[in-house]
Amino acid sequence: MAPSRDIEKTQLQAPEPEHCPGPESEAAGKDDACQGCANQDICSSQLPKGPDPDLPLINKRLRQIDHKILVLSGKGGVGKSTFTSMLSWALAADEDIEVGAMDLDICGPSLPRMLGAEGESVHQSNSGLSPVYVADNLGLMSISFMLPDPDSAIIWRGAKKNGLIKQFLKDVNWGDHLDYLVVDTPPGTSDEHLSVTSYMKEVGIDGALIVTTPQEVALLDVRKEIDFCRKAGIKILGLVENMSGFVCPNCKGESQIFKPTTGGGEKLCQDLNIPFLGSVPLDPRIGRSCDAGQSFFDNYADSPAATAILDVVDALRDSVELNVSNLSI
Amino acid sequence: MTSEENKGSALEQGVVPQAAPKSLEKVKHIILILSGKGGVGKSSVTTQTALTLVNKGFNVGVLDIDLTGPSLPRMFGVESKQVHQSVAGWVPVSVYNNNHNSNNDNNIKRGNLSLMSLGFLLGNRNNSVVWRGPKKTAMIRQFLKDVVWNGGDNDTPLDYLLIDTPPGTSDEHIAIAEELRWASPIDGAIIVTTPQDVATADVRKEINFCKKVNFDIIGVVENMSGFICPFCSECTNIFSSGGGSKLSQSLDLTFLGNIPIDPKFVEMIELQDNDTKKLIDLYDGCELKPIMEGIIDKALQKNYPARF
Numbered sequence: 200m201a202p203s204r205d206i207e208k209t210q211l212q213a214p215e216p217e218h219c220p221g222p223e224s225e226a227a228g229k230d231d232a233c234q235g236c237a238n239q240d241i242c243s244s245q246l247p248k249g250p251d252p253d254l255p256l257i258n259k260r261l262r263q264i265d266h267k268i269l270v271l272s273g274k275g276g277v278g279k280s281t282f283t284s285m286l287s288w289a290l291a292a293d294e295d296i297e298v299g300a301m302d303l304d305i306c307g308p309s310l311p312r313m314l315g316a317e318g319e320s321v322h323q324s325n326s327g328l329s330p331v332y333v334a335d336n337l338g339l340m341s342i343s344f345m346l347p348d349p350d351s352a353i354i355w356r357g358a359k360k361n362g363l364i365k366q367f368l369k370d371v372n373w374g375d376h377l378d379y380l381v382v383d384t385p386p387g388t389s390d391e392h393l394s395v396t397s398y399m400k401e402v403g404i405d406g407a408l409i410v411t412t413p414q415e416v417a418l419l420d421v422r423k424e425i426d427f428c429r430k431a432g433i434k435i436l437g438l439v440e441n442m443s444g445f446v447c448p449n450c451k452g453e454s455q456i457f458k459p460t461t462g463g464g465e466k467l468c469q470d471l472n473i474p475f476l477g478s479v480p481l482d483p484r485i486g487r488s489c490d491a492g493q494s495f496f497d498n499y500a501d502s503p504a505a506t507a508i509l510d511v512v513d514a515l516r517d518s519v520e521l522n523v524s525n526l527s528i
Numbered sequence: 529m530t531s532e533e534n535k536g537s538a539l540e541q542g543v544v545p546q547a548a549p550k551s552l553e554k555v556k557h558i559i560l561i562l563s564g565k566g567g568v569g570k571s572s573v574t575t576q577t578a579l580t581l582v583n584k585g586f587n588v589g590v591l592d593i594d595l596t597g598p599s600l601p602r603m604f605g606v607e608s609k610q611v612h613q614s615v616a617g618w619v620p621v622s623v624y625n626n627n628h629n630s631n632n633d634n635n636i637k638r639g640n641l642s643l644m645s646l647g648f649l650l651g652n653r654n655n656s657v658v659w660r661g662p663k664k665t666a667m668i669r670q671f672l673k674d675v676v677w678n679g680g681d682n683d684t685p686l687d688y689l690l691i692d693t694p695p696g697t698s699d700e701h702i703a704i705a706e707e708l709r710w711a712s713p714i715d716g717a718i719i720v721t722t723p724q725d726v727a728t729a730d731v732r733k734e735i736n737f738c739k740k741v742n743f744d745i746i747g748v749v750e751n752m753s754g755f756i757c758p759f760c761s762e763c764t765n766i767f768s769s770g771g772g773s774k775l776s777q778s779l780d781l782t783f784l785g786n787i788p789i790d791p792k793f794v795e796m797i798e799l800q801d802n803d804t805k806k807l808i809d810l811y812d813g814c815e816l817k818p819i820m821e822g823i824i825d826k827a828l829q830k831n832y833p834a835r836f
Binding site (some may be wrong): 386 | 662
């Protein structure tokens with residue numbers, strides 16, 4: 200299936216101008232930036248806008264999902280995808296729980312490899328796109344299932360990525376019911392983040408899990424992401440500090456590879472008043488398991504890193520599930 | 529329609545040329561630092577490349593186009609500095625001005641270093657920049673058009689302009705490729721990767737992007753390859769090893785070298801101040817310095833022609 204199909208509903212004649220409010224926005228065709236834009240007629244002819252016609256469909260799909268968790272970080276390479284895969288494996292270890300993982304990192308999808316589903320492809324049916332199942336109760340959706348060649352670069356501007364994200368939310372058939380949907384995101388605070396939060400807003404996102412590494416250069420970007428969550432009204436479930444400390448397999452000496460010169464994740468949480476869920480040490484076997492697409496828990500259940508991750512997952516589940524029971528009372 | 533939109537549509541329709549942005553008139557070499565994956569050390573490699581080139585006596589400018597996560601101001605310890613506007617355009621922040629400095633140990637005069645980043649334009653360092661594509665594209669165009677790049681004063685050329693990029697192959701990358709299309713010849717791109725398969729998979733995508741937009745690939749650098757335990761000197765390959773050289777072999781690219789993990793470099797970044805403990809002086813004692821020199825020498829051996 201070609202991923203480009205269905206994506207750009209609004210056929211624009213020319214590239215969007217600087218400061219384009221976006222053809223879907225209510226200000227389309229009316230904004231200052233629209234004056235003199237070749238697309239102005241197209242955008243304004245669709246007025247009055249009202250809500251996106253696809254929203255009810257997205258909401259219908261999302262209502263079948265109990266808990267929706269975003270995995271976020273302003274910084275790249277801190278372990279968002281690794282943690283998403285860990286979280287998915289850990290949740291799916293409970294056979295009564297149906298788990299879905301969605302990979303929104305369109306330019307650099309890593310989840311298929313980490314969950315051992317590389318080279319698979321999705322199928323389309325009447326009921327929508329079927330995710331790839333890596334375990335009986337663990338489904339995965341990623342753009343890499345739609346690519347003809349794993350190396351092909353996806354050189355897309357923001358608007359096109361938004362189209363795909365909408366398609367993922369609208370068309371992916373997760374089955375009748377899903378307990379958890381874990382959404383992996385790319386680094387930064389841009390199109391993908393805006394789109395996913397705005398599409399999911401009506402149904403509600405349980406919250407975001409922020410991943411960071413201990414050094415200040417990473418925390419700097421993570422603070423921006425937290426600022427984004429606050430602006431977008433997404434609850435922060437907590438923060439995990441990944442890659443904190445490395446224990447030499449030879450002499451058991453512990454070194455801080457990414458030094459927490461400003462206090463690391465824990466201090467950040469205190470300053471910004473968000474829950475600190477724990478630190479996960481750097482373990483080369485995590486990376487190896489991810490490269491091989493195997494569950495780190497199955498392979499090294501007793502390692503300190505596995506225990507640390509499971510603690511974080513438990514804390515996360517508590518905060519998500521308790522919340523809902525509070526509401527229902 | 530403004531002239532900029534004309535440029536955008538002209539590119540898509542394959543209509544020919546346009547002059548290079550005026551701000552690049554005095555720039556001899558342009559090098560991009562790219563990687564499909566985030567957190568592999570693009571900014572660290574950019575920083576070290578800049579320091580190495582400055583140590584060799586070149587005048588270097590660094591442009592940070594990672595708009596939503598600018599790290600370079602922090603890397604160079606100039607977070608609090610401001611960009612000034614001159615008649616000609618924006619003046620990048622000067623990190624080191626060695627015009628009047630005495631020589632360093634090796635009797636080679638160090639060059640000047642200047643930096644431009646969105647980080648300088650934000651009021652508060654914790655503010656997020658939540659921008660969709662068109663706005664990012666506009667910002668990058670402005671960075672390329674309106675920044676006055678030179679080697680310290682108006683008559684000195686800038687020897688190297690290093691462009692640090694965000695991860696991925698999206699708006700920022702398309703924008704920079706469109707702008708640089710008119711600026712040829714540019715040297716090309718240094719690709720940074722970490723050794724594990726998950727990273728090289730994304731990096732392959734970036735290499736394909738380079739091929740599509742005709743950026744020459746100067747070579748591949750493998751970062752974070754191996755960590756030497758400070759207690760027992762045992763080397764552990766935390767993110768496995770050999771991914772970079774394997775990647776360059778399979779795609780027939782130059783492999784520039786491995787950079788091991790050195791927590792001391794991170795420490796230097798945090799310890800520096802721009803008074804007595806300049807990063808460039810601290811870097812003299814860093815174990816990564818000779819390794820980085822080898823990498824840059826290998827890249828310079830390729831003898832890319834200067835732009836003028």
